[in-house]
Amino acid sequence: MNNSSRTRTFGGLSGFATVSIIFLFMTQITHALSLESLQADLPKQVDRWSAQTGDRIYDEKTIFSYIDGAAEVYKAYNMKQCLSRRYTISGGPEIILDIFDMGSSEDAYGIFTHDIDGTKVGIGQEDRLRPGWLSFWKDRFFVSIYMEEESGAAEQAVLELGRQVAGKISGKGTRPAIISQLPSAGLQNDTVRYLHHPVVLNYHYYLADENILNISADTDVALAQYQLGNQTARMLLVKYPTPEEAMRSQADFLNYYIPDADKKGAALLENGQWAAVSRKGHLLAVVLEADSRELAEHLLQNVH
């Protein structure tokens, strides 16, 4: 169907556009209602901390006024909305609950993997607790609970609040499919990150001042570390919308990063480690640094 036929069919608006607008409208309403229904069900009291009136809901534009500096990261993961609620106690630190509706469980997982330091406490689908901050993801939500100042009592309240919020989110999300394509043997599960923005990649692993892998909102990226025996490696998988883009990115990586690569796409770096690249259809596999050539090739051969 071409544009003109759609225009005729729907009297001024293309059918596709009409359906898209309706879908977008419904999607936004669905998200808003879901976050609002979650909001209505949130605890008013946690231990001795009381919820303050005046919850705020931010969208992808107004979020900049709330979390100056970090907002771009959330935008890079397609954040839809953020509900913020404060819990206070007389003479004690505030606790700030932020629930981010990321629009998809993949992006909820992705923003969770942006900060993976800390210990696991068994809240939501995956979580981390570190000084002053608990984060977890569940379904399409990423939840952050932040203490203005650290104390034992505040941490207990944060954990209790986390458990209650996780309990209110009934759904369960799936991790991005590309994660399951990482080679299994030697994968350090707690190092896996998912992203689709070049600055986020550079945040975790500085590669280049330019976007030499052509990472965009349309690409899925998994970054992970490996340990096999006493050897280590770091690997990147990038899934492109088309095989042609994957091919072009492979050429760019070879051109800008390992122009000295041999016929198998491997090069010995000046620090004694190996980098290598291979492609299969839409998927580009890059070993950024491996302790040996054998390990680099092993990883490339075992992409699922």
Add this chain to the structure above:
Amino acid sequence: MTGKKRVITRRDFIRTGSWAVMGSLMGLPLAHRAGGQTAQKSRVVLIRNQNATEGHGALNPGTVVQMLDDALTVALGAEDPVSAWRKIANPGDTVGIKSNVWFRLPTPPELEKAITARLVEAGVAPQNISVDDRGVKSNPVFKRSTVLINIRPMRTHHWSGLGSLLKNYIMFVPQPWIYHGNACERLGAIWQKPQVAGKTRLNILVMLTPLFHGVGPHHFSRGYTWPYGGLIVSTDPVSADAIGARIIQAKRNQYFGEDRPISPRPLHIEAADIKFGLGNSHPDRIELIKLGWHENILI
């Protein structure tokens, strides 16, 4: 990516061995400097006092203001603070003091007041002085300003790597997000806009309790600040930021016990030097003068 554009990669740092040495910061030779850039070194004064703050807490105003006077005098090669401040502004000037209000680590009001008082002592009319951050675009004093003074605390930043002096001018443009691309690399372009170009006579990077690491949406934990008790003062914002960045990097390495590069790499500091010609970022082109407390100076 197309063509044969010169691209700096991690490989370049590995090749030069500067990754480990410099923690990724300003370690490459400046092969592509902006045209017209000064060949002179930039003078930067780092002054510290262990009594500048009460640990992580309250600032000792008398100590910090004295630090500012001393640093400025040396930075400008003046005989005394009075003549130093007169080199910054004269009775005919209108001065905008670009501050930073981020509530977790703002520019200390005591310093804002002290700068204002010094400017008045130098003969600037009080009505021709204004301190502002997010309102600078519409502030009448800033709109007719002949002189800008740039002051802010240094902190790590999720998107630009560092909240720096260079980044502090992002409020002068109506659409800051335009400059967010590639880790805010093009922040230097803002300094070439008519409302700010050529007006900045003093840059003060507040290093009293800097933030060296941040996590989560609020990007702040008191545990990632430390009482460094410093001020970095220079007429060159790029040099001041470069020195501050090296201190933050050194603190990260010390705290984490490993090389933990500032992430993302603060490209805007090098770009302000190499692409926009605003100053010097490379250590070889900075004359660093250290005053005061030297313990754990990290540089």
